[in-house]
Amino acid sequence: MSEIKLVGTAHVSRKSIDEVKAAIEEFEPDVIAVELDRPRFEAIKNKDTRAPDVSEILSGGNFSELLVQWLLAYVQKKIGMDVGVEPGAEMLAAINEAEERGIPIALADRDIRITLSRFVSGMTLFEKVKLLVALAGAVTGKDGGEEIDIDELSQNKDLIEAAIEEFGRFSPGGAKALIAERDAYLTHSLLNLSRNNEKVLGVVGAGHVKGIRKYMEDPSSLPEMASLVQKPKPFPWAKILGVGFIALFAFLIILIAFSGVGWGVLLEAVLYWVIINGVLAAGFTLAAGGHPLSALTAFAVSWMTSLNPMLAAGWFAAITEAKVRKPGALDFRKIMEAENFTEMRKVPLFRVVLVAAMANVGSTIGTFAYFIFIFPILGIDPKVVLLDGLSNFSAFIGSLLPF
Incomplete structure (x- = not known):
């Protein structure tokens, strides 16, 4: 036996x-x-x-x-x-x-x-x-x-x-x-x-x-x-949330366009979407120890990735980081041999992954921050935009209907 x-x-x-x-x-x-x-x-x-x-x-x-x-x-x-x-x-x-x-x-x-x-x-x-x-x-x-x-x-x-x-x-x-x-x-x-x-x-x-x-x-x-041994398939909260933000952003832009506050305000709203998402994604990339080019990449794509749940700003920033500071064959071992977190951050592979994670965090915070602060930044009354925009948009849709 x-x-x-x-x-x-x-x-x-x-x-x-x-x-x-x-x-x-x-x-x-x-x-x-x-x-x-x-x-x-x-x-x-x-x-x-x-x-x-x-x-x-x-x-x-x-x-x-x-x-x-x-x-x-x-x-x-x-x-x-x-x-x-x-x-x-x-x-x-x-x-x-x-x-x-x-x-x-x-x-x-x-x-x-x-x-x-x-x-x-x-x-x-x-x-x-x-x-x-x-x-x-x-x-x-x-x-x-x-x-x-x-x-x-x-x-x-x-x-x-x-x-x-x-x-x-x-x-x-x-x-x-x-x-x-x-x-x-x-x-x-x-x-x-x-x-x-x-x-x-x-x-x-x-x-x-x-x-x-x-x-x-x-x-x-x-x-x-x-x-x-099965890999879990969690409920796709991130994708659902991403789709929700896309819909919310599109709806907000439509309401601003139909509210009568002017095309200048509409352009500002779009511009601030790019700036807020980009600055926070880039800032978090730099905080992770990322190269300035990685931060610039995060800034450039964050506005777009925030509108596409299948993409992530961190992915693009990390690709740039890996191109600029190429991970080496011994990076896995160096990560394990690091004496402290500062040494860990100096290992290119660790920094690539940290940049990816942090850029995504910055982009996500930027998306939330946009919807919280956009009306005070634009200096307009949200009630005016929401009520007038919704009323005018409804009237526009009604005029297109054949009955």
Whole structure:
């Protein structure tokens, strides 16, 4: 009968490295399953030295997910540096030990891109804001947190469970994607390996051990693998909102045109649409550390992208940024090795994604700001425009009807 042994680790714990090596020595597994997917395996082995495909990154459009992934990795690395161990060191120890002994390695974790996609889509807007604030505090060192005893964390089951429960209260949907779903995915991987191997050693984060064991005790409770690997298809709020703004802008221009305030005011209304959207998109691009040409691109296209839900100012700004400051083959590694957020911003690939995200934020704020401030800027009474414009427009439409 097959036997599955779990080693629960803290990803930045020196003690975990020793425990992994001891488990391999004592258990003598036929296969070692590590909590990694292919991209993270390549990264930890430093085999992936290809230049990043910027066009693929931009076409995905998941700029916020990428930033969250990198910032989470940075925070984990920062903890690892504090205790003198690189994140993933216990996984690397398992891989190296397996290679020395000729033991096959199995990548047991779900693709990080699917996990992050489900993680982000499972969070509410308020939860996403709280997460970004927490990450920003950790990156800048202003989180006010206490020093963490990593070895205690990996050994203290009550502490681990308390942390998981706290995260579950913080974001039920996010916790499901990061923890519960991956418990199930890892269990599927381990059970599949046990069908062809007598001894399977699973090297997983300590936070997954309880969930994996629970599923192993009752495999019938495991969700189907297909349900765990589907990328979520969230309701297209952004597109609906974009279409709504297009309709609102068109309606506003029509009302101004028919209100009798004059063609000069109409032209000003259109001009301010270009200026407000453009200035904010460009300003946020510069705040992200973008090149002046990237900011100019954001300014030039923001008025148009705000009227087309299929386009984004950040996409164009990021393309320019990538052309001017070309990302290099080692940019992924440089992002992970950055000592602080300032160093992260200096890495061309990180800056390209940050520019894309920030330009989109600026353009979106510009759109909202336009509808809030346009009437005071133009110096006209909105009641006059709305009532007279609607009345005159209705009369015009009526004159075109054959009855």
